[in-house]
Amino acid sequence: MARTVLTDNTWEQLQSTMKAHGCHTWKNDKQVMEAILWKLRTGAPWRDIPSELCPWKT
Template identity: 35%
Template structure:
């Protein structure tokens, strides 16, 4: 299931700027991240709401594994 776009998610343009600078991308030593963009959006959601990680909406994934 693909989550619905949330109005405060990062834009495609901003994502293209951020993507090459994040750890966990393919071709870089170490573990490849499952979905860096989803993680960044989850972090922004936490920052915006002030909620604890346990209250992260399920469409961001399991709060223990995000």
């Protein structure tokens, strides 16, 4: 299982900021954001993103 870094409180704040700026929302936004943070944290290729976060092609 992949380690996640977004707490519920942080995610709620991020969601409200994205909504305030007119960002479109999807049902798996949190998993995609976790995958982006995982990629930045590890420096691994996109194809190595853990499948429980989201499909690497997302």
